[in-house]
Amino acid sequence: MSTVKEPLFGKSKDELTQLSTDLGLPAYTGGQLAYWLYKTDVDSFDLMTNISKKTRALISEHYVLGINPPVSVKESVDGTKKYLFNAGNGKFIEAAYIPDGKRHTLCVSSQVGCKMGCLFCMTGKQGFQGQLSPGEILNQLRSIPERALVTNIVYMGMGEPFDNLQSVMKSSAILTAEYGFAISVRKVTVSTIGIIPAMKVFLEESKCNLAVSLHTPFEDERRKLMPVQNVYPIKEVIDTITKYDIGKYRRVSIEYIMFKDVNDTRRHVNELARLLNKVNCRINLIRFHSIPGTPLESSSEETILDFQKALNAKGIVTTLRASRGQDIEAACGLLSTKELVKKKKDSNLITE
Amino acid sequence: MKTKLKLTKVKIIRQREIAPGVFVLSFIRPWDFTAGQVVGLAGNENDEARLYSIASGELDEEVDILYNINPEGKLTPWMAQLNTADTLWVSEPFGSFKGDGEPAWWIASGTGIAPFVSMFRTGLHKNKKIIHGGRDLHSFYFNEIIEPELKENYIRCCSRENSPEVFHGRITQYLKEQTSLPTNEKYYLCGSAEMVVDARDILIEKGIPFNNIISEIYF
Numbered sequence: 001m002s003t004v005k006e007p008l009f010g011k012s013k014d015e016l017t018q019l020s021t022d023l024g025l026p027a028y029t030g031g032q033l034a035y036w037l038y039k040t041d042v043d044s045f046d047l048m049t050n051i052s053k054k055t056r057a058l059i060s061e062h063y064v065l066g067i068n069p070p071v072s073v074k075e076s077v078d079g080t081k082k083y084l085f086n087a088g089n090g091k092f093i094e095a096a097y098i099p100d101g102k103r104h105t106l107c108v109s110s111q112v113g114c115k116m117g118c119l120f121c122m123t124g125k126q127g128f129q130g131q132l133s134p135g136e137i138l139n140q141l142r143s144i145p146e147r148a149l150v151t152n153i154v155y156m157g158m159g160e161p162f163d164n165l166q167s168v169m170k171s172s173a174i175l176t177a178e179y180g181f182a183i184s185v186r187k188v189t190v191s192t193i194g195i196i197p198a199m200k201v202f203l204e205e206s207k208c209n210l211a212v213s214l215h216t217p218f219e220d221e222r223r224k225l226m227p228v229q230n231v232y233p234i235k236e237v238i239d240t241i242t243k244y245d246i247g248k249y250r251r252v253s254i255e256y257i258m259f260k261d262v263n264d265t266r267r268h269v270n271e272l273a274r275l276l277n278k279v280n281c282r283i284n285l286i287r288f289h290s291i292p293g294t295p296l297e298s299s300s301e302e303t304i305l306d307f308q309k310a311l312n313a314k315g316i317v318t319t320l321r322a323s324r325g326q327d328i329e330a331a332c333g334l335l336s337t338k339e340l341v342k343k344k345k346d347s348n349l350i351t352e
Numbered sequence: 353m354k355t356k357l358k359l360t361k362v363k364i365i366r367q368r369e370i371a372p373g374v375f376v377l378s379f380i381r382p383w384d385f386t387a388g389q390v391v392g393l394a395g396n397e398n399d400e401a402r403l404y405s406i407a408s409g410e411l412d413e414e415v416d417i418l419y420n421i422n423p424e425g426k427l428t429p430w431m432a433q434l435n436t437a438d439t440l441w442v443s444e445p446f447g448s449f450k451g452d453g454e455p456a457w458w459i460a461s462g463t464g465i466a467p468f469v470s471m472f473r474t475g476l477h478k479n480k481k482i483i484h485g486g487r488d489l490h491s492f493y494f495n496e497i498i499e500p501e502l503k504e505n506y507i508r509c510c511s512r513e514n515s516p517e518v519f520h521g522r523i524t525q526y527l528k529e530q531t532s533l534p535t536n537e538k539y540y541l542c543g544s545a546e547m548v549v550d551a552r553d554i555l556i557e558k559g560i561p562f563n564n565i566i567s568e569i570y571f
């Protein structure tokens with residue numbers, strides 16, 4: 001009988017040390033493994049040259065590396081790349097690599113699909129197929145050719161990060177650890193629609209940046225766009241954030257997609273200013289990238305620029321995010337592996 | 353990981369298995385709530401609470417929680433073993449998925465019927481249509497109280513089994529076959545992300561303004 005071997009990639013240095021001593025190996029083997037896993041691009045036990053052959057054989061008897069290259073890549077005319085990963089069991093996820101001058105951002109997924117059902121998001125339309133492990137999240141960085149160029153990581157791909165809190169906390173800890181990828185906490189942002197209990201844990205236990213998808217300051221409008229509003233209202237999300245010391249080291253940004261005649265009026269500017277009065281944050285305005293069957297449209301460029309100006313005039317730093325990778329469906333809200341999910345379902349039906 | 357919802361201990365007064373793997377757990381109501389709201393439940397004070405809709409009426413003395421066993425979860429297999437006088441940790445009720453007296457469609461899959469059962473038991477069902485989706489004929493929880501009152505306005509969509517009482521197919525198929533859905537009424541959706549998202553797309557395609565669609569997703 002064959003048993004599935006556990007992957008090493010995605011384990012913390014402490015865990016690697018523990019499993020080494022459990023195998024009767026010296027504790028420092030954990031540190032050696034962490035080095036090969038997180039500091040190099042080695043993708044085979046055979047290449048871990050400072051670990052003896054015998055030790056490597058013993059480890060590989062019990063574990064696999066868990067590093068898997070993307071199965072395909074699409075490149076946009078603007079240089080953005082979208083990578084597709086097979087996370088096993090018919091699970092597919094996407095990550096977007098967005099180079100921009102000196103800043104190279106990687107947008108990673110935290111779940112296969114999403115349960116949140118926001119009206120404007122393509123990922124939501126495929127439903128939810130599963131959680132990603134810390135290793136599957138980190139593999140999106142480890143396995144792409146641009147790995148060494150990446151300066152910023154944003155958890156803004158498929159899924160709601162705070163619906164998979166443990167994997168997100170653990171992967172972001174390895175991203176920012178000295179023994180790990182050693183990326184500054186200021187360069188890592190986790191984006192949420194505001195799942196309050198998990199957000200509190202994050203704000204207490206992580207130093208990474210936070211982004212909140214707000215999209216309208218009015219409760220009744222927001223519940224039509226984002227079902228989560230029924231459970232965790234935006235006002236409570238913002239009140240919660242104000243209780244933490246924000247702004248000195250950690251940045252909070254508010255994500256705001258501009259929908260024509262829905263959330264782009266002066267009334268919205270005024271209410272946003274009132275709602276965000278006590279929060280040290282900035283607003284990122286995002287153009288809406290239309291998805292099939294949506295009743296929503298993007299606001300005009302003129303309206304968006306006016307909206308930005310009005311918010312800036314109220315003292316809220318407001319930027320407009322460039323739309324990147326639209327031609328390869330890598331732009332905000334467009335990541336989806338729905339077709340692959342459907343294919344998998346269809347093939348199951350045939351073989352059933 | 354520590355919980356961030358404030359929890360208090362309650363004593364279970366009853367647990368019933370109403371269908372294979374599906375339970376109704378009851379405790380004495382410790383607070384007031386509005387039909388449609390949720391509570392956080394946990395086995396220990398420091399556990400991460402999971403959210404469940406209340407299924408009892410606002411004036412009932414007992415709070416009912418409808419749930420099914422998620423074999424991959426920790427909480428529900430444990431909850432299913434609880435007996436009278438065992439204890440459970442519960443948060444205060446919260447959430448704004450609330451019904452009102454206006455005509456509306458209540459659309460649910462599986463245990464997503466719970467908030468509508470709460471609204472029903474609170475007396476808000478008079479001018480409502482309930483569409484409930486389930487796999488098997490025993491999936492229509494609380495049909496014994498809904499059917500006598502709503503009669504033809506209670507549609508059971510059964511995907512795996514058939515009988516004269518049910519529509520054979522999924523909720524989405526039922527909605528697709530409707531030729532004149534009122535566009536000025538409210539549509540409340542509750543259940544899995546997949547059902548809510550698909551049903552919402554169909555309603556929008558059929559001309560229902562998205563402003564009239566209110567969703568609650570179980571996550």
